[in-house]
Amino acid sequence: MTDNDSRPVDQAIVVRNAYKRYGDFVALDNVDFAVPSGSLTALLGPSGSGKSTLLRAIAGLDQPDSGTVTINGHDVTRVPPQRRGIGFVFQHYAAFKHLTVRDNVAYGLKIRKRPKAEVKAKVDNLLEVVGLSGFQNRYPNQLSGGQRQRMALARALAVDPQVLLLDEPFGALDAKVREDLRAWLRRLHDEVHVTTVLVTHDQAEALDVADRIAVLNHGRIEQVGSPTEVYDAPASAFVMSFLGAVSTLNGNLVRPHDIRVGRNPEMAIAGGDGTAESVGVVRATVDRVVVLGFEVRVELTSAATGGAFTAQITRGDAEALALREGDTVYVRATRIPSLPSDYGVLRGGEGSSADQGRTHAEAGSAGNFPG
Template sequence: MITVTGARKNYGSFAALDDVTLDIPSGSLTALLGPSGSGKSTLLRSIAGLEDLDGGTVTIAGRDVTNVSPQKRDIGFVFQHYAAFKHMTVRDNVAFGLKIRKRGKAEIARKVDELLEIVGLDGFQHRYPAQLSGGQRQRMALARALAVDPQVLLLDEPFGALDAKVRADLRLWLRRLHDEVHVTTVLVTHDQEEALDVADRIAVLNRGRIEQVGPPADLYDRPSNDFVMSFLGPVAKLNGQLVRPHDIRIGRDPDLAVARDGETVESLGITRATVERVVHLGFEVRVDLRNEATGEHFSAQVTRGDSAALGLSEGETVYARATRVPDLPEKPVAEVAAEPATANG
């Protein structure tokens, strides 16, 4: 268990962490998600001991480590740009921490072989970092971090510098790795899809505060406020309410089917809209629309089958309604904070 209590960190007049309290269960994979400048990297670095808090405490497995050096916190850390030893082979890079701790040669050999197999680098032992792809270097970095059996694994945007296909593959691989090794893991990301795909729990940060913590499905389906909903997945504004694009039903007839017993078309509201663009995104179709009454633009997400059945084309008039509207506080959509020049994410 990692417990952060009342954490505060200021950079001049900017509050990177503003009284943050967070519990991270043992064995979980928790994502710290938020825009640039939200405090997620500052929080991760504070857990690691790489940032000194101005106030508050950090405990790991019941031990107060607030004033303990990073080397004595029993953590593994992987950055976005991992600084491997270029003159060392993959095997020697992974073994480095074990050699520093003066482990026996047999133990080192066994541990390195085991980890290289786990991370899918068996057979790459004698290559050098320059001979690996970006994804392979990050897997080597994770093997090196895990070699010393840390209590906690901290990942700071580990896949951010990689292309989309490699990131997707490594997300799947990381989830499988976590299920195998069960080390308590904290992942910093600004990628909502990455957090939803990988994490057991997500903590959404904004302007140095935690907005909501919980399982991905809870945050997506039951966001605590408009910021969480707007940041965790796409949103559309329909008749003054935030809805998910996949919860918007469109058709050519204003008497659209009612989603639930007892509802009427009038109670949910039907919007007359003009189709501005139809975008095919693989297995789904995004329909960009303009509200004919207000001029507001919004998008609906439909299946390829529904799109083909409707035969949608630009300039046509359709009718839209929300089939599900989250219960959010009545206030304007929060603006995503810009990252100050002196702040860490």
């Protein structure tokens, strides 16, 4: 595991040497993991990577076979979930269908026998915070999916949890609603400052909302760092490929948007940093040009190896180049991340492209095991 942030901070959650096996499947392989107080940390990885198992171990819903879990300095490894001081929101939140939004949010406070005035004030404040103050008398079936998840978060926050655990809370919603809710979640976190752990397989969601991202694969944490660190300085080929599309040029993994395309070698070199590692020009044939809004994906085949790869260029560059299927172009990588020399199946000439990167990232997805 690589953690690019070594600054001393207070850790709200500390997991040490957590190991969990389901039959022959190792869900957590001696995981060490810490969450700084007040942060929003995302657990990111494909199905079967161990991210949900790690979250459930923190919550007390799954017991690790060995290892410890500490919350705010207290060993809670053998403590039941209801005594850990956590708020939990699942992908499919089980609301009380016969209770109004107000009563759903107030439920945890009422069973703790808080004074009525305190309950009303707390619920009113939370409904305002999550943007449901005008919906307090509605029932769950009268809310949209996004509104139900806002209600779920308000209910989890009502009991003042020490930590908030979110297990793919927006996974069942459509893409536009998810995009709106993740921006809202970031604003909510900045307002309430509750230590939060978010499980997601959505790279954009993790990059958008998290202070830190832990990337998991096959029950291990491959890297922990800020969104910028894990994207720009990946610790492994898996991290790089899982956090976005990749292509291979001259045996190096590169991002498609870091590939410059020109009609001649001089155009491919122009505008680069001039370093030796960035001047290797490859002649290629255009297979397809796909307009993706303000960007254009250019699917290419290397003249030298016959391998397929992809470049991502701006709409303006594409219009200036006037690319057509069958055109000969020259390409080069403008930026090459530093990766271990033995980065496995993604290495080896042009032809890895985004598709092979996705295949590598999904290698841990086989089997119906917890994520």
